[in-house]
Amino acid sequence: MKKEHIQHLYWRAGFGINPKAMQSLLDKSRKSVVDLLFYESSNYIPLKIDTPEFDTLTFEEFNETKKIHRAYIEKSKLKVKELNHEWIHKMSFSNETLREKMTLFWANHFVCQDRFILYIQKFNNTLRQNALGNFKDFVKAISKEPTMIDYLDLKQNRKNKPNENFARELFELFTLGVGNYSENDIKESAKAFTGYNYNFEGDFVFNEKQHNYDFKHVFDKAGRYDGDDIIDIVLEQKQCARFICTKLYSYFVNSTLNQAHIEDMTDVFYSDYHIETVLKYMFTQDWFYSPEHIGTKIKSPVELIVGMSQIVPVTFKETEQVLGIQKMLGQILLYPPNVAGWKGGKNWIDSNTLMLRLKLPSALLSDGKIDTKVKGDFYDSFSKYYENRKGNTKIKASIDWDVFKTNYEEVEIEDLNNYLLQSPINKGTLNYLNRLSKTSKLDYCVQLMSIPEYQMC
Amino acid sequence: MDRRKFIKNSSLASSLFLVPSFVNAFSQMVTSETGYKRLVIIQLSGGNDGLNTLVPFRNDDYYRARPTIGLKKEGLINLDNELGLHSSLRPLKDLYDQGYLTIINNVGYPNPNRSHFRATDIWQTASDSNQYLQTGWIGRYLDHFNQKPDAAIELDESLSLALKGDKLNGMAIKNPALLYKTTQDPYLKNVSKHYQDNHLNEHNLGYLYKTLIDTKSSARYIYETSKTYSSSIDYPKHDFSKQLKTTAQFINSGLNTKVYYASLTGFDTHIYQLNKHKRLLKVYADGMKAFVKDLQSKDSFKDTLILTFSEFGRRVNQNSGNGTDHGSANTLFVIGGDLKKPGVYNNLASLSDLDNNGDMKFEIDFRTIYATVLKKWLHVNDQVILNKPFEPLDFI
Numbered sequence: 027m028k029k030e031h032i033q034h035l036y037w038r039a040g041f042g043i044n045p046k047a048m049q050s051l052l053d054k055s056r057k058s059v060v061d062l063l064f065y066e067s068s069n070y071i072p073l074k075i076d077t078p079e080f081d082t083l084t085f086e087e088f089n090e091t092k093k094i095h096r097a098y099i100e101k102s103k104l105k106v107k108e109l110n111h112e113w114i115h116k117m118s119f120s121n122e123t124l125r126e127k128m129t130l131f132w133a134n135h136f137v138c139q140d141r142f143i144l145y146i147q148k149f150n151n152t153l154r155q156n157a158l159g160n161f162k163d164f165v166k167a168i169s170k171e172p173t174m175i176d177y178l179d180l181k182q183n184r185k186n187k188p189n190e191n192f193a194r195e196l197f198e199l200f201t202l203g204v205g206n207y208s209e210n211d212i213k214e215s216a217k218a219f220t221g222y223n224y225n226f227e228g229d230f231v232f233n234e235k236q237h238n239y240d241f242k243h244v245f246d247k248a249g250r251y252d253g254d255d256i257i258d259i260v261l262e263q264k265q266c267a268r269f270i271c272t273k274l275y276s277y278f279v280n281s282t283l284n285q286a287h288i289e290d291m292t293d294v295f296y297s298d299y300h301i302e303t304v305l306k307y308m309f310t311q312d313w314f315y316s317p318e319h320i321g322t323k324i325k326s327p328v329e330l331i332v333g334m335s336q337i338v339p340v341t342f343k344e345t346e347q348v349l350g351i352q353k354m355l356g357q358i359l360l361y362p363p364n365v366a367g368w369k370g371g372k373n374w375i376d377s378n379t380l381m382l383r384l385k386l387p388s389a390l391l392s393d394g395k396i397d398t399k400v401k402g403d404f405y406d407s408f409s410k411y412y413e414n415r416k417g418n419t420k421i422k423a424s425i426d427w428d429v430f431k432t433n434y435e436e437v438e439i440e441d442l443n444n445y446l447l448q449s450p451i452n453k454g455t456l457n458y459l460n461r462l463s464k465t466s467k468l469d470y471c472v473q474l475m476s477i478p479e480y481q482m483c
Numbered sequence: 484m485d486r487r488k489f490i491k492n493s494s495l496a497s498s499l500f501l502v503p504s505f506v507n508a509f510s511q512m513v514t515s516e517t518g519y520k521r522l523v524i525i526q527l528s529g530g531n532d533g534l535n536t537l538v539p540f541r542n543d544d545y546y547r548a549r550p551t552i553g554l555k556k557e558g559l560i561n562l563d564n565e566l567g568l569h570s571s572l573r574p575l576k577d578l579y580d581q582g583y584l585t586i587i588n589n590v591g592y593p594n595p596n597r598s599h600f601r602a603t604d605i606w607q608t609a610s611d612s613n614q615y616l617q618t619g620w621i622g623r624y625l626d627h628f629n630q631k632p633d634a635a636i637e638l639d640e641s642l643s644l645a646l647k648g649d650k651l652n653g654m655a656i657k658n659p660a661l662l663y664k665t666t667q668d669p670y671l672k673n674v675s676k677h678y679q680d681n682h683l684n685e686h687n688l689g690y691l692y693k694t695l696i697d698t699k700s701s702a703r704y705i706y707e708t709s710k711t712y713s714s715s716i717d718y719p720k721h722d723f724s725k726q727l728k729t730t731a732q733f734i735n736s737g738l739n740t741k742v743y744y745a746s747l748t749g750f751d752t753h754i755y756q757l758n759k760h761k762r763l764l765k766v767y768a769d770g771m772k773a774f775v776k777d778l779q780s781k782d783s784f785k786d787t788l789i790l791t792f793s794e795f796g797r798r799v800n801q802n803s804g805n806g807t808d809h810g811s812a813n814t815l816f817v818i819g820g821d822l823k824k825p826g827v828y829n830n831l832a833s834l835s836d837l838d839n840n841g842d843m844k845f846e847i848d849f850r851t852i853y854a855t856v857l858k859k860w861l862h863v864n865d866q867v868i869l870n871k872p873f874e875p876l877d878f879i
Contacts, residue, residue: 179753179754179804182753182754182802182803182804184803186803187802187803189753189802189803189804189808190808191753191808194597194598198598198601204596204598204601205613209840322686322687322688323687324687324691353640354640356640356641364599364600365599365600366599366600371687372647372687372690373641375690375691375694376641376642376652376654376655376694377632377654377655377656377662377694377697377698377701377702378640378641378655378656378657378662379640379641380691380694380695380698381662381665381666381671381695381698382665384668384671384695385665385668385671388670396668396669396670396671397670398669398670398673449688452678452679452680452688452692453679453680454677454678454679454680455674455677455678457677458673458674458677473670476670476671476674477674478674478688478691478692478695479688481691482687482688482691
């Protein structure tokens, strides 16, 4: 498989790949490279942080007094931040590249937020566990997660007073998309999801007393449906497969949609709703590697952060800083803006986020400095700009340049851009880069990571 | 030299020479000049419950629909013996008494969408209910009538669709000094200087470069101009007030930005609505009070129009969780020093004649309000931006 194509595959299905790791893939066929990618992700290793104060906690202890309850909630909120930090770390260093990428994808599909650590951690692992599995099982599992039950008010959805929130988002965001259901379908489906609850341990509890056992009229069918039945009925519609495949195409291929290719994916996915099958299909098509797709996607903030670690491993030391960076870039994991999640693409970019994106590599890797020496210069004429800085809070992280040196050892400095950048370089920028002195591979690495082209994948 | 030309030349000059004293003189000229109209848009995100914001306290239907969350007459601020403001909105009553507040009821659009995201997009893009637009109405205003990204500023870390145009975006700015400093990095300046392309906005990479170049020039202008004014008004401690304070700083320093966009979030009150709603309205009203005072202190209030909207109202009937679900038509506030029809603009729609979803029926299309503001306040052709004609109202 061609180098450019391997890099493309690994950028879309993961967070990038270094030249050393790529070496053994170069003489393999596309099919075996893709198979290997799935094989590496066949293991499911949950994300777990230490939560000693919650592990044996009982409902009674949790709610002993209002004050104690509040204290636990505050502790839990800190733990959720820690989970965010660990998740970033896991994505950066896990061997299950594809599974982690898909977990990230699904987290922006089944969007949830929770301040109780055990439930949000459980939810996150349900995403991870089902990331490559069967979509039908996945939706059903999600509808029974305590975090989802809370987030979309399923607890408030009672026999005599239905709450439509979950039913609406199930159709609009999770399965069919806007315009493919009626208000009546929502009202009737809400009745089917009555009685959904969970116990303190986070296990799903079906409250028969609160369930509405009446007939429900949904999508031209009628029956005494429960929630799982509704999900079965929704997935019978090809529109559901089409909706998911459109989202996959838009995320992994191009936000400019090709309906013919999406329709082909839809046919594959609709046959058994197996996620792995449709992904494999997508990653092995010729059109997936078409030049119009390579290097044309704007990295999400998380892809940017995690992607940097594939080049120079970065281990953040302070949770607040990891969250702070994500906040400024416009994407804090576990804290979505709303139930529709992040829009992505150009929406990541505005004056603030762009400046931070361009500064982030140097802030992490070279104390904020980007070398501007051109050939023949003895010193950097702009060093004054950096001397005058004061009071900058440094990001506390350990940076492993040795890994970079080993992995990029065989790469000539003049060739480095072909490994760090997915997008062709603008002519004017290339002229500028060519004038730089390029005496240090490390400096040049930071320079390349600081141009807009590095924001693309 | 006419005013437009003057401003154009001045901002060019200031970005070239960067002489603070010149900027200072420039800003004084603009603020002393009357007639430089500015629009401030405030979004109450999540769907503000209009019926508990402006309460029809003589209507039995209201109390029947809301047995536990209906607001009692005694707690309300009486406006006209029919409608009462929520007790948190005392500062708005003061504005109302001075003729600085117009309340427009039953604002919505045909076939309302009850999804936050869709409804927000509809309001921000000024589309029909079944129409998907990729640009916001302020973004199109920039595209057609104002060729600078700093003509529209959102006081946030990220930019809403409302301010995204086809060729031009507004800017998201929370901290002008920080943004300016970042743009002064020598390497990044070199990169942006060397960029070559005649088709800047056509692909994602071009979009990044264009944003970089625009940011660099605007950040300097905004920073140099806005630092000439600092407010002496006390604002409440809240992120929303901070947005308003920065807005007032921008306006009072004479920044030639035409549109500001701020937001207050959390109005999605499905459960336990009463306390939450009370707190949010207080944050809104107290912030507005300080903001208006700040503008008045530099005599810029009369040239400022403040529009407050929410993506939808809420269901007339309360739900089982002492909250309300997503509804449709809603009440909209217009605040300004130069209103033609202050007070309650139109009667609240019936609470007995609801649509088949149990929501209030809309009377005024929200785009007629946009059309009014575009035509009569920003003095541009509204039809170009809204893509169809709307009969303007007469509140300004």
